Structure formats: structure tokens, C-alpha cells
Amino acid sequence: MCGFAGFVGDGFGNEAAAALLSAMGSAISHRGPDGNGQLVMAGAGLAHVRLSIVGLADGQQPMTEPSARFTIIFNGEIFNYVELRRDLEARGVVFRTGSDTEVLLQLYVSFGEQCLSRLNGDFAFAIWDARERRLVLARDRMGVRPLFYTQHRGGLYFASEVKALLQVPGIEAALDPFALDQIFTLWAPIAPRTAFKGISELEPGQILIAENGGMTLRSYWSLDYPDQGEHPQRHPAEVEEELRALLTDATRLRMRADVPVGAYLSGGLDSSLITALAAPMAMDRLNTFSVTFDDAEHDESTFQQAVVEALGTRHHSVACGTGDIAADFPDVVRFTERPILRTAPAPLYSLARLVRQSGLKVVLTGEGADEVFAGYDIFREARVRRFCARQPRSKIRPHLFRKLYPYLPGLKQQSPEYLAAFFGTSKDIADDPLFSHRPRFRSTSAAKIFYSDQLRTELRGYDAAEDLASRLPADFRRWHALNQAQYLEARFLLPGYILSSQGDRMAMAHGVEGRFPFLDHRLVEFANKLPPEMKLRGLEEKYILRRVAQGILPATVVNRPKQPYRAPDSRSFFGASEPSYLGETLGAAAVAKGGLFNPMAVSRLLQKCRAQPVSGFRDNAAFVGILSTQLWLRTFL
Template identity: 55%
Template sequence: MCGIAGFINRTESREEQQQILSSMVAAVSHRGPDGRGFHVAPDVALGHARLSVIDLSYGSQPMCNEDASIWITLNGEVFNYLELRKRLEAAGHVFRTKSDTETVLHAYEEDGVQCVDALNGDFAFALWDSRRRQLMLARDRLGVRPLYYTMRGDSLAFASEVKALLQLPDVNAELDPLALDQAFTFWFPLAPRTPFRGINELPPGHVLVAVDGAITTKQYWRLQFLPQSHDARPSRRCEEACTAELRDLLLDATRIRLRADVEVGAYLSGGLDSTVTTALIRLTGTNRLRTFSVAFESDEYDETRFQREAADALQTDHYAILCTARSIGEAFPKVMYHAERPILRTAPAPLLALSALVRDAGVKVVMTGEGADELFAGYDIFKEDAVRRLWAHHPSSRRLPLLLRRLYPYMPAIQSQPQLYLEAFFRPSTAPDADPFFSHRPRWATTSAIKLFFSDDLRDALAGYDAVEELAATLPPEFASWHPLSRAQYLEAAYLLPSYILSSQGDRMAMANAVEARFPFLDHRVADLAARIPPALRLRGLTEKHILRKSMGHLLPTNIANRPKQPYRAPDAACFLGPEMPGYVHDLLSPAAIEDVGCFDPSSVAKLVRKCAGRPTVSCRDGMAIVGILSVQLLHHLFVRRGAASSVSSPMAGVA
């Protein structure tokens, strides 16, 4: 894992280009503290900040082929590089290193831009072909690794993170109103849009080719579900076949992700997904395994009991870090510096602390369970959709309150007043069969309430704009033919997963501390299989991840194998508005600061702060509003103003 940066067709002198490139690489050096490399030639500059994981001695980048006509800088890993290497050597290619990066070079020589089809990994790379005077950018299928770019005339610049692009003398950060509207609807801007005007994100599963000032992008992979009529009632034989294939694929996905010349650890939250990942590592024959987790002071969020049970059963050396509301509030500016996008929950902050624990333990690589909820229907939103569809077709059913109690076993208020919550949150507002977004309407309505705090200027900039229409235009043409569960899962896996979960909680929070996170569930072979598994085997009644439990349950403690999903959550408003309010919160949420940034209405924000301050409990909607507004204020301070406001208190000063 590393940080990459570079550009083509800049007009500055070679010395000036070297200085610019050096600044860009320095901006992402937290991703790769083990070394820096540069290649500057006519029309191209490539940079690399290295985290050495494979071929520690000879894997430095940028790397070139034998005649130095092709150069590459790569972030991430290609896990099937050993298998690819055998094929390429048989075709006559000669290797000088043992690195996966060189495998991509030779694969490009053999297959051109189509080489990405053969790569199994989490990667983002830039490849310069001097013979064709062509720059190729590529991003892995599920969007694990980030890649941004910007155009200025004929010049194109790219980087692993936005902050590197801001080192270019002609690139400035300006918040994009449409991106803010999308973020406060869906939780994320729709790629290629980013929160910053003129800075683009290469979407997952895409390649970009730049030649002579013109760029073309092409999608080489996407998640493809089967039509709704396929295996509506799967047979036992079908279930057994899916169970066996999933077990074999997950084991192989884990096996190839253990390829490293450094120690590999694992995150162990105590839930099904991370415990499966840890059990699979154990199944490969790994001797000592160190696992890591977050503990909370509040029982509402803490899962320590399950973490200890899993660690004991799987015989790991387990480490945990305690996160408090105060520590989360203090860390939030650093979270925003690395996330580079609006955030609606504080959940990334404990993961930032967790990766610091891993780094301090001397571990560079961790395996983690992200992706299982999206691919195997683990989130509440999928079960909520089923309940709402039942309500729409059978509004007087007596099963509804009972189903709601089963849906939220971890929420005491719903256990005592299910009918109240049914009326408030579950009554369908649209016809389920006519609305392709039926599953996500309640979430989007809750999030969109934050837009009530938008300033008049921002509202004017958004006049006539409909974010949902823009999302609809990006859907695959066969989307409507899929089962409702498959449609809901696609919205999570193709959009929310890369654009919010992985970007704000996965890659970014791990790489902030130079820790490479690897995700066996996000092996594209596993994703392809999940999309072929009948919906009834992904979600059986209100039992999430049925097929995953069936295929992996025998490896787990019974208590964890049968445990209902408990969402990963952390305290929100209490981190910022409690008795130990961080100084920067007071400064950035002051009416003057709100007016200065211009995205929100100062009077409305002041009322929200007064409403939430000092309260022992804050509604979900108000908590999201506090976090979301503060995140935008921090984005402006850190990137638009570049941290220049002297009035902002510590701990802001040392963040950027």
C-alpha cells in the first residue's frame, strides 16, 4: 500500500515540476512512510510514497519495464500476481523483482489497457506508455483504493488523495454545491463528482486513458445481479451448492490476501463478518495471529464481551483500545483531514484510533470484514424494506409489531413501543412496485432533513436540481428487472460502500497511520458469486446473511454464529456538545464562522446547537445534522482556507 501522485503535459520547467511532484508526494506520505520515488521526464511526472509490504528490498516505485518505455506507480496490491507471473513468464516476459507491481507492467505489455481484467486485487495505478504518449489510470472493481484526478487544459494530474492535487499551483479547493446536496441526500457525492469543484474521482471498476489532451473512461466491471425470476424458491441442492462454493471462494480470497513479507493481523469486532475473516485466517494454518478491536465506555456501543469470546475461541493475541466521547471529539478534525468528504457519523474516529494501535504494535497489514453486509444482505435497511413492503401489501397485518421487535433487538425503545415506530418510520410513502428506490427512501428522507439548515445562497445554487434524478441516470439498464433485495444491495455495494464506507472508514482511516487494510469479502469473485446467489439465501425472513452463516457457522463460536447484526456505531453529538466541548467546535459552529463559510444558515444552526447542548440523548436526525454541519465547516477550514484561520482553537492547529 502506498500513495501515488503525478501529472502529464505541465508547462513548468523540469526543476519546477520536480518541486511540485515532491510536494504532492509529501502530501500523501502518511500512506507510505517507508520511502519516496520519483520519475520526471518530458511530458510526464510520476511519484510514489511507499509502504513496503511485498518484496521489501526491490519493490521500489515508480517502476519501469526493460527498455524504460513504460512506467507505473501503483497503490495497493494485486493478490493473484504469482499466478499471473507464471502465465507471463510462459509468454516470454522476464522479471527483475518479486513485486506485484512488475506483474502489472508485463500484463500491460501483453494485453494493453485490458490487462485490468486479469487483476484480482485492491489497487489504483497510473501507467505511462511513452511510445503511445498515453497515460492510463485504473481503479479496482469495488473501489477499495482511492484515485482522484483533475484537468487543466491539456494537463491531467492524479493522486491518491485530494490534498495532493491541491499542491498544484493552479488548483484550489472550492466546495461544490451539487456534491453537498448529494452528500446530504445519499451520504456521498456521486462519482466522479467530489466535494471539490473541478476535482474528480475515478469511479470503481473504471479505467481512464489520456492521450493528446483528450480523456476517455471505460467501465470494465460492475456488480451484476440475476433477473428477479431466477431461483425465487431455491432448492436444497441449490443451497448446498452455493454454500460449498462460497466457502471455497472465501478461503481462497483469504489465502491470497495473506501474501505479504510482513506480519498480517486482523480487526475483530465480535460480529459475524470479522469473526469469519479471523477464522478463515486460522484455517489457512497461520500460527500466531494478532487481532485488534475498539471498546467503548458506553454499553450502548461496546461489544467487548463478544470480542473476547471470539478471540478466546480462535486463540488470537488480542488488543483493544478504549474510545470515549472526548477522544472522538478531539480526533474528528484529523478524521476530516483524511476523509476529505462530508461525514454524518463519528464512526470513522474510533477506526482511526484502531489503526494507530495496529501501527504502534508494529503491524502493517490487517484483514477486515467490510463488504459482507452489502453482498450478503446484512444491514437493517434490507430488512426494513421487507417490513415496509409487507405493510404496503398487508397494512392490517398483526405481524408488523412483532417483526419490528425482531428487527431491532438492540434498541430498547422500539421493544416497548413498536407501533409508534411503525407509524413514524415505516409507513410506505410510495408504492413499492413503482419506485426503484423504495428501499432507500426513509434513509434519504432522514438525511435530507439536514438540508433545512442550508443557507439561502446554497438553496439558490441548487434551484431546480434533483440528486435522485442524477442517481437514476447512472443505474444499469437491467436494474428494474432485479429482485427488490438485489436492487437495494446494488445501491449499497455500488455507491455507499466505495463512496462512504471504504472512503471514510476503510482505506482512509487505516492509511492515515500507514496500515494496509485487506478485505476478503471484496474479492470480485466473491462479489460475483453473491450476486448469483438467490435472494432467499441472502436474506431468509429477517435473518440476514443466511448463506454466510450456513457456510461459515461451523468455524465460529455458536453465540457469534447466531448473533443478530448489531450495527457499528459510535457516540455522535455528545462528542462535540458535552461538558468538555472541544474548542474548535465552539469556533466553527459560531454564527460568524457559519456565515463565513456560507453553506448553512447561522440562526438555524445556533438553534440546533442550543437544542442539543447538554442533553443526555439527542435524536438520530439532530445528531447527524451536528456531525454533518461540523464536517463541512472542517472541510472548508482544512482545504478551502488551508487551515489559515488563526481564531480556530487547538487541536486544529496541528492537523494539516
């Protein structure tokens, strides 16, 4: 994995273009500490910083094919490059390097944009056609690797991270208020919108073509599900066998590298299963990496150790205390390049640092399984809410909600009336396309009470949730309710938050590449066609995946209830380790200068958090969201 940046346009002389490319590359040098390169051509400039994983000695970029017509810069990995290379060689293609970059370039030479359907990988790339003066940008199907772009003074500029685009003369950072409202509703901006006004994100499975002064966008792949009632009916044993084979092959492909590959191990089912499949494939004893927490509410070290002992991995762990989260948080915001509502990325930032310090730069992770196999509480919650809407007098309603969240002790003290009101079982319309996510959106939106009058005026009449609903595909209403909820998670929150703020950005801050076997597109397409009960059986999440894990993992791991990855939020910033930047960013003067939040309301929230740890979601999300926004303003404006 690497980073790249570039432009298309005639507004620069060679010297100015070279200086700009150097500045853009330097801004993202953390993504590629192993080398860099740049190329100025008529009408275009390309820059690249390299993290060498495949083709260590001969994969330098930008790379131009022998005819000098096509030049590529590429971030990510093509996992099936060995098979693709073999096919191309059979067609007479002669290779000069052992890198997957050259395979991708030659594949494009042979098949053009149709090459995308042949790729199994996590990637973003730019290919410049010097003869036609045509630029092609593309991003992988699930949105693992980032790619941003903007049009400015007649040119098109693009990069792996926004901070490279801010090196372009005349491009100034400005916060998009609608993106901020989307974050304070949905947890992430709705692509192509980003936190930066005027800067867009290429969407997952999308291709951009720039030529003749114009720009076009189209999708080459999208998530799809069968119509409700049309899922092929299959025997669980048959599905289990095929799923095991697919997941094993997805893991095998992602173990391909010319450097050692390790694995993140949270102690949950997903990362443990990937670790178990990867361990026999490792060059040597597999290195595993975990985060531990001081408090039992968040710590999963008991389960981590059970897997380590069962598999015999060489284990490394980093202890994450509240002071550690506060110390790293400004860097977390700088690398995420957007406000965030949770501190969860901070421990992963520390974990990636540990990986790099241990001499590794590639890790497998379990992300994607919850979206693909319905592992999140929100899927079970929606099922219970639908039951309660159909059975409004059922006495088991509050017991079902408490069963959903055994790790939230405060829920046990809530009345049935409170639970019904919070989860919205009586007022929600069953055919609401956002039915599954309305409680989350409501609870997150409660933090908007801290908005300033100025921001409220700018947002008057805007509804982020309805904006999201307007972007759903035409087939959405024909899908099963579970598939609808899965789509919302996999299409929006997965690339917009999980794979960015907690994935690519935290890992690449330390020059570490994360790989995601559960997001192999073959496995995603396979899982999307499964009957819903194969994924959510009653209230048992990831049913078929648990069957695959039986006999591979300890029973304590296979059968443990889902515990979402969380980290301490507001309490991470108070006490003996309170950072000085807290007063600098949340003081009345700083908040007033930012113009986004009410200084008096923020001051009261700050006093409340200092006085005692807050446990409510609204106050925690509001505190972290306001703090990260203020840090964003300080970092980028």
C-alpha cells in the same frame, strides 16, 4: 499499499516538474512512510510514496520496464501475482524483482488494458506509455483504492488523495454544493463528483485513457445480477461448500505479504469468520485488533473476547471514549477529505493507530459482507415495508418494525401510525427504483432544515435522490428487489463511504493497509447469482454465510442478531471534554462566513446538544454533518 500522484502535460520545465512532484508526494506521505520516488519525463511526471509489503527490497516506484516504453506507479496489491508471474515466465518474461508491481507492469506490456480481467486485487494505478504519449489510469472493481483527477490549464493531474492535487499551482479548493447535498441525502457524493468542485473520482471498475490532448472513460467491470426469477436454483449444502472454499481462498490470497498480517475483530459474524479462516494461515499467532466503548449501547467486547478465546489470537484493543472521538475528529475530516454525517470513522482512526503502534501494517477486515450477503437492516426493512404495503391492515406491522431494530430502544415507544409514516409503507410506489432506501434518504434529508438561504438558492430544483436514480443501469428494473437494494449499497455507499471514510482513509492515515476477503471479485460474482432467499431467508440476514460459520465460530457469535457498527455521535463533543474548536467552527461568525448553514438554527442546535444528549437521527446527523463541513472549510479553504 502506497500513494501516488502525477500529471500529463507540457506546461512544466524539469525543475518545476520535479518541485511539483515533490510537493504532491509530500502531501500524501502518510500513505507511504517507507520510501518515495519520482520521475520526470517528456510530457509526464510521476511521484510515488511507498508502504512496503511485498518485495520489500526491490519494489521501488516509479518502475520502468527494460524497453523504457512503459512506466508504472501503483497503489494497492495484486493478490494473485504469484500465479500471474508464473504464467508470464512461461511466456518468456524475465523478472528483475520479486514485487507485484513488476508483475502488473509486465502483464500490461503483454496484454494491454485486457490485463485488468486477470487481476485479483485492490488497486489503483497509472501507466505512462512514453512512445505513444498515452496515460492509462485504472481502479479496482469494487473501489477499494481511491484515485482522483482533474484537468487544469491543458494538463491532466491525478493522485491517490485530493490534497496532492491541491499542490498544483492554480488549483484551489472550493466546496461543490451539489456534492454537499448528496452527502446530506445519500451519505456520500455520487462519483465522479467529489466534495471539491472541479475534481473528479475515477469510479470503481473504470479506466481512464488520456492521449492526443483528449480523455476517455470506460468501465471494464460492473456489478450484475440475474433477472428476477432467473437465479440458478441450487441446494444449500452445495452453495455452502463452494462459498466456504471461495472465502477460504480469498483469505489465503490476502494473507500474502512479506510482513505479518493481522485482523480487525469487531465481534460480529463477518470479521470473526475472516479471523477464524486467517488464524491457521498466519506466520505466527494471529494478532487481532478491536475497539471497545465505554457505553453498553455501542460496545461489543463480550463477543470479541469470545472469539479471541475460541481462536487463541494475540489480542489488542483500544478503548474509545467520547473525548477520544472529539480529539481525533478534525484529523478524521482532514483524511476523509469530505463532510461526514457520523462519527463512526473516528474509532477506526484510533484502531489503525494501534495497529501501527503494535508493529503491523496489514490487517484483514470483514467489510463487504453486508453488501454482498444482504446483512444490513435496510434489506430486511424493505422486505417488511413491501409486506405492509400489500397488507395495510395487518396488525403485526408495528411488531415487525420493532423486531428489525432491537438495539433501538426508543422505537418501542412509537405508535403504529408513527412507524407507518416514518417507514413510508403506504405512500411509496412499489416499483420505485429507490424503494428500499427512501426512508434513509428522507431521514437524512431532514437535516437540510439547517441550510442557509444562499445554499438553498444554489440547489433550487436539484434532487440528489433523483440524480442517483438517473444513473442506475438499464437492467436494474429487471432485478429482484433484494438485488436492487444490494446494488445501491455496493455500488454507491460502499466505495463512497464505507471503503473510503471508514476504510482506506482511516487506515492509510497511519500507514496501514486494509484487505477485504469478502470483496474478492470471484466471491462477489458468485454471491450475486445466488437466489435471494440464500441471503435473506425470511428476516434472517446472511443466511448462507451463517451456515458457513457454523462449527467454525462460537454459537453466540454465529446466531447473534446483526448489530451495525456505530459510535456515539453528538454527545462525543460535550461535557468536560468539549473541544475548543467547537465554538471556533460552530459560532455564529464562523457559520455565517461559511455561507452554507443558518447561523441561528445552528446556534439552537448547539444549545440543544449542550443541554442534554440528543438521541434522534436528524439532530445527530445534522450536528456531525455541520461540524464536519465547517472543519472541512477550515482545513482546505
